[in-house]
Amino acid sequence: MTKLGVAVLTGQCVECEADLPGGSGRGRPRRYCSRGCQARAYRRRRDHGPAALSRRVPELPAPSGGDPRDRLVGLAVELADSGGLDAVSMRVLGQRAAMPVHSLYRHVRNRGELLAAMAERITAARMPGDAPSHDDPRHQLEQLARDEWTMYRRHPWLLAVLATDRPPTGPAVLAMVDSFVAAFTSAGYDPAEAFRSYLVLSGYIQGMALLIRRDPTDTTYPAWWSATRIRLERTGRTQRRPWLVAAGQSSPDTALDTWFQFGLRRLLDGLLSGPAR
Template identity: 30%
Template sequence: MAPQPDPPYVRIVTEIRRRIADAELEPGDRVPSTRRIAREWGVALATATKALTVLRQEGLVRAEPRVGTVVAETPPARAGRRPAVEPERELTRERVVRAAIAIADAEGLAALSMRGVAAKLGVSAMSPYRHVSGKDDLVMLMADAAYGEGAYPADVPPGWRPRLELSARLLWALYRRHPWLAQITPLTRPLLLPNLMTHAEWALDALDGYGLDPETMMNLHVLVYSYVQGIAANLEREAQAEAATGLSEEQWMDSQEPALAALAASGDYPTFVRVTRALGGGYDLRLDELFEFGLQPMLDGLAVVVESRAASGTD
């Protein structure tokens, strides 16, 4: 009887393991992403995720947030031996949620699947369903856990402006740590998550006592929140675009040179052409710098509203 072929994920693991052993992939190098593995080997994303999970369990690779999966610095001597599957009785909702967050942080929310979470935890595909009802439920639990990582100080800074600035910076830090988070909280359909409400409570309390009507208080809170979220949404979108096109931001811009030249030659956009040419080496859109650039002017604008209302309330 002919031997049965190895499962697809085993073949993928064997090939990537060989590339590492032969120094085709060196420590710190990115290994193929789940999407690239799925394309190259013609497998489902869940199979690709399982292959990378096995390599992580073996210590050959590690997840680097917003970079992807990279070769570990010091592969173990007995890398070919797979660790024993952890007892499923030790599985908890918190472990399921944390495993899912780790996948989304490293590979984006699109790479998340219940089967992939199970593979990362080393349990059967159906085991996570004992703790969460499905992916939608899991994503909400992930979001609540992520928003809960930001703690406000017990000593409240005086004045509405320092408090709103602190809130904006705390939210930015959370989105920086978990770029997928800005994708799942639509402004017009707010998620009533306990830990997200903590941020709303802080902002509204900061604005309380300045003679503002409830609608104005809510508008100011939403403006601050949407400013941070609006910039942060591009963190994940850039990662998704790079995964879909295989081009870095710089490579993509280089590919747009003919289109930019055509726009310049048309004569219809003289100001745009003049400004971009004056930039010389090009415009590097750095989201951290953009966040800092706009934060104080935004708060200046809010100050006009708050101080005018406060002044009218004392007349």
């Protein structure tokens, strides 16, 4: 329903609490602001039962003072850190910033530009300097890889923004790639080989980052593994698979950093054994 061409608000989304626009007046009342919120609510009911509560985006203080764009990007990072990328919409950002949604577009053209600005902020804060202090290429690469890994550990949502064939190309993101390529170049690779080596190493870092837990409301790994092990044993799939026993003795919650270091050392052993000819 509209009045003088302006949508009449009829309530709030039961998932993220964003304002809901009015409908046609026919059918069931609208409960969700988007299909994404509806899907999250469905998954929660499926995994945790019909009594599961919605995971609403926590109330955050509206930004005040300073550059408006910078404040909006900072608030968007806070939203993503607390609720994942699905929590970052122009509507919710406007609500948290106490700004009309249309006014946000004066500072960021669209959600894609907002996500790129968020990635740029995190990457710029993560960079330890223009280059690692150690002269040895292996030490440089180990430091750079650990820095990128720590970045994903602190901001798991960032992986979806950077792990794409069309990543943001702001100054900080490019500087991060520069540092990796320079280290490989100093190890004897030409520029093309150095970039390919960077892609191999970055692919490993980002692939391991997929194991970082993103939703604290999901079933815990021990609970998942216990149910999975029982099912595998019942179907005979644990026979002649001793690695399954070993897999159940650790979990990503406690061993992920150790797993990452294990693979990183061996990957660098191969990449730095000498440029392929």
